[in-house]
Amino acid sequence: MRTDCGCGCGGEATRTAAFVRPRFFAGQLLTEDDLGLLVEYTTAKTRLRNRSLHGPGVVCGLAVTCAPCGGGVVVQPGHALDPAGNDIVVPCAEQVDVRALVQEQRIGALGCDPADTCADDGGRGYALYVRYRELPAGPVAPYATEEPCPTPGCVPSRVQEGYRFVVRPGDGGEDHRHNPGTRLLARVGDLARADRARTRDRRLAHYLDALFTAAAGTARTFRFDAADARRYAASLTWLRAHATGEGPPPPPTARETAEHVRALAASLARYDTHDPAGRDRLVRDHPDLATVREARTVLAAACERLRAADAEAAWPDPLRRTLARAVATEAAARAVPEGGAPDAPLETRMLAQGTPLGHALRAEFRADLALIREWLLGRLDTTGETGDCRLRAEVAAVEAPPPLPAPPPDSTETATVAEVRQTAEAAAALTVALRRFLTDAACATLNPPCGDTTDSDVLLARLEFDGCDVVRVCSATREQVLPGGSAYGEWLPKLYRLRELAERLCCRPEPPYRPPALPPGGEVARPYVPGLLGDWPRTGDLEETLSLLLTPRRGRPRRRRCTSRSTRRPAR
Structure with a gap:
């Protein structure tokens, strides 16, 4: 049995093909490597199940509505899975300053701070995403060890799983849904x-x-x-x-x-x-x-x-x-x-x-x-x-x-x-x-093939602007996790x-x-x-098979139109 996948040219392995979990026994000397391996094993297995069985998309909630005071949007509580299999949980409603996110995006794209981010945008559209992120938490001072180079100061003892909102220009990024x-x-x-x-x-x-x-x-x-x-x-x-x-x-x-x-x-x-x-x-x-x-x-x-x-x-x-x-x-x-x-x-x-x-x-x-x-x-x-x-x-x-x-x-x-x-x-x-x-x-x-993507964000909605004000929110074409996985909705x-x-x-x-x-x-x-x-x-079985594979199912939402929210459930 192969335990890893090489790069094809005799180099180092590029990704792990077989999971390794620790085995504990009486009299074993435990180190941070053993306990860290257990955490890595359970985390990687959970992410694999999320990717393979469910696929990326919104699981529930995360409705996006116009902010009551104008300008931005409000993201309701909910749960999403990103393409890597990470769980993203928004525990309570959050008001998102979309104007600040647009400013941040423009600075990252242009390498400078434009004088007026709204002056030349006109009716330009943006897409709002939620992105998984981890933050170190719970710092503690470690006990002295025999390590030749001990870690100075405090060391984080926890990993806080969180999220952040980002915007990108356009009507949405990569479509992860499997289309035969x-x-x-x-x-x-x-x-x-x-x-x-x-x-x-x-x-x-x-x-x-x-x-x-x-x-x-x-x-x-x-x-x-x-x-x-x-x-x-x-x-x-x-x-x-x-x-x-x-x-x-x-x-x-x-x-x-x-x-x-x-x-x-x-x-x-x-x-x-x-x-x-x-x-x-x-x-x-x-x-x-x-x-x-x-x-x-x-x-x-x-x-x-x-x-x-x-x-x-x-x-x-x-x-x-x-x-x-x-x-x-x-x-x-x-x-x-x-x-x-x-x-x-x-x-x-x-x-x-x-x-x-x-x-x-x-x-x-x-x-x-x-x-x-x-x-x-x-x-x-x-x-x-x-x-x-x-x-x-x-x-x-x-x-x-x-x-x-x-x-x-x-x-x-x-x-x-x-x-x-x-x-x-x-x-x-x-x-x-x-x-x-x-x-x-x-x-x-x-x-269906396994998903292979470098994308890390989950689309929540498309936003239409008038100047710096959000005038329309559309979440009809975002990926929605279904029983059996969002990747198979088509x-x-x-x-x-x-x-x-x-x-x-x-x-x-x-x-x-x-x-x-x-x-x-x-x-x-x-x-x-x-x-x-x-x-x-x-006519015949082959022609019917080709027709089913190449003809989009009835009711599939189009990327460039937005009239109502769709959960992409199978047509009856």
Whole structure:
């Protein structure tokens, strides 16, 4: 067992890690060191409990009100705990000369005595604090000892625990309340960069199954069932009525057109994977397919009108904008020609699943994989703290395909099976790795860290001045000790739900991605991917955990507003 914590460079210990208490026995020669150790032990243990179990803040009382005669304030009796764990007890009401405290603060800050402390303050705000202090008391003359250098005169025999009031400019100092979202942000870093990686990961997740299926089944037929027939008929009916018109379509119409183009093109691509005999059978089973030739004509007109739309207005998100362009380009290239596109079997089977894969989109996927991999490695190297011990090595081992130069937007260059398989394998590995990283980061926040602060004061109230007169007192946002500790006031309302989610999420390994298995023969049954151009809602245990950690609880007071006193009790 370690008894102290070194500085990390072979130097002296910086703080005690294990308590030492004296042990008394018959015949022991007691010295002041033994008795002093007992006092130090009990005092340090009490402070540790106060810090860890309760946290800093006002326990009770210590209301601050305007002085009846104006100018200062009155602090009522009460009890507080400072960040070091010291008890601060104000036994009776005290009138505080705030003007003198402001003068003292100005002298300490400027190094001189300003002529008029109120002249240039205007409506400046100050915060009133109470600070723990110890004073020697009970002096006695010690008996003579054999010490070579005896202490001259009297020696204090008591330590008087007390306090003093201080002011600081501003609206309050360090906030000691534990916010799990703050710790989560320390792991994930800048939210905008994290969201870029997560959003690209979500787009890749829509394509994962389709990429593996298309790469493994470039010569296979895809099943066309009743759901595909209904989708075919509904989209063809809608496009007949809306695919033509003067000028580019407005953004709402463009978005709806893209979805119907995607659905109709997917149905035609599934139809085209069948041989002539299979197509005849499909027409017999689904009479609506007798209009395939007309459907290709309507689809061609819809693609032309979709290309004329203002893509930036219809899809402000560049990720969805690229998907919309891929829908128009791939539908026109693979589903409009009579007989489909036999020279592009892989792209046809991607389109059949509702996931068009154009040249421009393939280039973006490669860039996305590089971005996700670099972001993960950067966060793992920066934070260094993880409970997923193999994650960094596995991310570093992912071989992302090299980047491609940006092709023309309407390029129809086809991909190779090897390229698509490499993209799919890298996407599968990085998608799981990203989820593992976020799960580990979210679960780590459920264990609050020990407080570590150099602050020694307890905020009582914020004061607003008019000249040298206090005109308003606000104590609504000060830290208030709660059952379980003031440090946990932010997350107490969420704790039980977080623990429930943690049981399912934190202590189980993230399952590896498993590509869909194709049957050894016959048609390939693949679902149509819904909502590709939609909002991509974030659901599941991990997303709920992240939302609880990052969303402030209802009713949490803001630091810069003061309307009423708050005890920061958990919301019901």
